[in-house]
Amino acid sequence: MAETATRLPSSESMPDPTGHYGVFGGRFVSETLMPALEELDLAWRQIMKDKAFLAELDHDLTHFVGRPSPLYLAENLTRKMGGARIVLKREDLNHTGAHKINNTVGQGLLARAMGKKRVIAETGAGQHGVASATVAARLGMDCVVYMGSEDVRRQAVNVYRMKLLGAEVVSVDSGSKTLKDALNEAMRDWVTNVDDTFYILGTVAGPHPYPAMVRDFNAVVGREARRQMLDEYGCLPDALVACVGGGSNAMGLFHPFVDDREVAMYGVEAAGRGLSGHEHAASLCAGRVGVLHGSRTYLLDDEAGQIRDTHSVSAGLDYPGVGPEHAWLKDSGRAEYVGITDDEALEAFHALTRSEGIMPALESAHAIAYGMKLAGELSADQVVLVNLSGRGDKDIQTVADLEGIEF
């Protein structure tokens, strides 16, 4: 492990100029999109050196999003597990209820700087759709959100939130009717309307520069957490834990710690009804390398290379691919990826709610579940930092349905 780690290139050198993380990443898209991606890459790299843009981004993250989000020591949960201290990074306290807003504020400002009048987005749980609609409302842009019809059903409240914010929600009925199909449809829209439209991709997947750009806009989570740990605990955490669907909250937390080799990193995938069958969404734990949605990465497909339908109790993790940088972190040994089942996530949902008075999103509940396990295995002088990436209000109906409760 240590030997592998010393051979790792610095995280700052990833991706290479063509958007590759080792063999992963790249730009596997139709030629029609290549010039748009090159334009976006250039605009993004330029604007990240623009002091006025960075000042505005900082201002919005402070006053609109409500950053910095605090660290919270979950004392009751720590006591319950009897091991390492469990510290939560409270991204659930952000405006709109999840880490997704960090990225949409950044991409929204970039879209405005590029003179685009219309933004589009894909969404699974609806959190990224809401965060995109929120930013579009504030910047006075038209907004169209693509959402699988299965997710529209599961996340009705978020659909209505997006509509209240003035966005058009397009229900996508093709394929598995979930996040992957919403992403296909958003790409089709972008190909067609590439002149006036900015595609706000919500995760660290897709063609370059999206994986790097979404990571960098979310890296504020890791930068804050690192500084807060040093200020408040006088040390770095022993382990980071974050859930991974596409992988944006995990990448945002991990990135500023990649060079701190003593900090272990755990990405938690949705093991659904178990990793032995196909009813899960754990592409890093149980998938293989292929090409999906514009990049080479780990994915879930059948023997013929057709993308499989996935399952997770949480819509936001229900995705057959994963960001290419996670694939690279896995293969290089820098991060470890594990699975948490639907049942374990639900148990953690209740545990955090009852012991700390904090209701996590079902996505984040996967991270909580693994964080609890890990804390139990470590000693009291150690710290496990869990990214509480979103709040659970949107999932109340899902939890009630699963437990057979009618209102």
Next chain:
Amino acid sequence: MNRIDQRFQSLKAQGRVALVPYVTAGHPDPGFTVDILHAAVAAGADLVELGMPFSDVMADGPVIQNACARALEQGTGLDHVLAMVREFRQRDDETPLVLMGYTNPIERRGSERFAREAAEAGVDALLIVDCPADEAGDLHGQLAANGLHQIFLVAPTTTQARLERTAALAGGFVYHVSIKGVTGAATLDVDALAPMLESIRVRMDLPVAVGFGIRKPEQAASVARLADAVVIGSALVERLDECDSKDQAIEVVTEFLAPVRQAMDNGSPVNSEKAVNLS
């Protein structure tokens, strides 16, 4: 010599423009595909494009997306597609055949094995929609080693630098995506086409096919005045979607393609002077 190069050579000598229909393998029924291909050739197709079904056809519109879904529901995999090509070749060893698809199923098979099997089956070229020149490295090498061309897309948005990068790898012909959008979307703007084709021809010494957005004989005829090949996909696939029997499918292909062929042949032969005059 690759069948595609032979075909374009003889078309050029005759002053004719190639008609290139696209159909999805296994749609509407795997048992129809080979006969659909033969019917297309009989109705005047000079090359045929056969789509390999994929679950996530990001660059295709609803028509081809639906065709792929129907083909996959009936179990059309890569082996079936190659078997269809072998069967087609039993009766037709001259018409060039291009396989069109997406990267993942080919990666799963392995590009070396795929290239070998495709060449053995009688495939002449491969067009991988989500594999621009930048990512083509390994696959391109394997295809070349097996005598197969790799066809690349160029778009109205393609920059000069990208045209040059693509020209370095492109073989057979280059496929100009005539509209911004997915397959089967809006109708193309013929007036905007002439300057685009001009800039492609300056950088590429290959026949130029135009596709995406061509639905009617008149459109095909006006594109034929400028391009070396006219590709028709979604408009044909849409009609095939309604066919319940093989005979019906053959009839639909014939009735759809014959007027297109006729309109193309009645228009002026391809000629760069004409093209300039028209623009």
